[in-house]
Amino acid sequence: MPQRPINVAILGAGRIAQKMATTLNLMARNETYRAYAKPYAIASRDQKRADEFAAQYGIPVAYGSYAQMLDDPEVDLVYIATPHSLHAEQAIACMEAGKHVLVEKAFTVNAGQAQRVIEVSQQTGKLCAEAIWTRYMPSRAMIRQLVEDGTIGDVCAISANLSYPTTHKQRIIDPKLAGGALLDVGVYPLNFIDMAIGGGSRRDIARMETAMIPYKTGVDAQSTTTLFYDDGVMAVSTCSLLAVSDRDGAIWGTDGYLMCRNVNNVERIDVYGKDHALTRSIPVPAQLTGYEYEVAACASAIAAGQTECPDMPHADTLRMMRLLDHIRERWGLRYPCE
CATH class of the missing domain: 3.30.360.10 (Dihydrodipicolinate Reductase; domain 2)
Incomplete structure (x- = not known):
């Protein structure tokens, strides 16, 4: 368990980000989970949207750009809730700015991107975890x-x-x-x-x-x-x-x-x-929403100085990304960003 609740910033303001905001608020009011994490910030590409999100979910800080979030030293963990095609770039930017990351599934577009993200995690010493919630559930x-x-x-x-x-x-x-x-x-x-x-x-x-x-x-x-x-x-x-x-x-x-x-x-x-x-x-x-397990796992791993969560270690993320690549290769399906 961490010595203090970690400050969580949410990157992206879509539907899944809303569920995480709800989760963090419930954790902050829950006797079991309040020691792990609390909602701190929301980052969107639009200041108005960020302000509206923050007002709706009682989040203290709202950024109108992702760069503003990267410059804030109070952010401990960034939950990346954007489309798959943006995950690798954003996760790397966050870790290089000194933030730990919890990246929504699919972790990246392909295994090559996943490998680069994990290498940055190891180089920076920052936690990098895949937010596939079923891996963390009882x-x-x-x-x-x-x-x-x-x-x-x-x-x-x-x-x-x-x-x-x-x-x-x-x-x-x-x-x-x-x-x-x-x-x-x-x-x-x-x-x-x-x-x-x-x-x-x-x-x-x-x-x-x-x-x-x-x-x-x-x-x-x-x-x-x-x-x-x-x-x-x-x-x-x-x-x-x-x-x-x-x-x-x-x-x-x-x-x-x-x-x-x-x-x-x-x-x-x-x-x-x-x-x-x-x-x-x-x-x-x-459960509160089901997301609390992955957030608590990240907070515990950060407190222990780990760069991965035991529930979904980097090796498992890479293995699953390679399987997804193999499946798409059989189909002949490639994305424009590849």
Whole structure:
């Protein structure tokens, strides 16, 4: 736990930034989390928008440019909530200005950018963490425990999906902003699979099959990817920016299976036996918004002098970015910024 709450600045004033502002305010009023972080500033490219955001969420400082935020020595951690195409440049600028960073998923556009960002983190000694919130949630450890204690026997297959109709959002369908389903929602089922299977240190992907349907702007509209691991486990990830899906994650074993309701923010874990009878329904602990876990993890890592969070270390971020690159390479999909 840090000696004092860290000052968090939010870079970008969109919808996800609003959720982080809500989270930081709730943390500041919560007995458990008030020691970790507090809302300090909002940075936008427009002073009026920054002022309105600050007034709405009770944030003390509002910057009309990103440069103003970089010059403020009171900023400890910057939460980067801009489109994917801007993440690498902004994260590097923040760390070189002496700020720690929490970067929204997808961490960067590609693994090459991710590698450069991580190198700057190591050079500056500043924390750099990927804000894929499911990696930090208690549900992760709960699912892993059920898998490791043999509740469903030996794992044979995994399935996960996440889809939302989001074609009305310009950043989602714009190739210049690295839009598309994969980098926006597809990262969640792929990360669910990676967490469920134990990560790259335990298993290697022996083969991959993938296909996608493009949107009229050229980004991926929906896709499916099947991963075949070297120990025989098979995993299927599906995502779409056109459809509404059940968002379930399923882990199938020799003695039963787990159904994890909503891979984007697991609400409960249902355990089934060989006869398909529900044996247990395990609720997930109540949360403020779900973002508090990643913020608290960053504050703890900063207090410990670390440049990465144990929940999502740099090696895991790089492994997942390389997988995303590999998938897009199979599709022949490149962004203008690459």
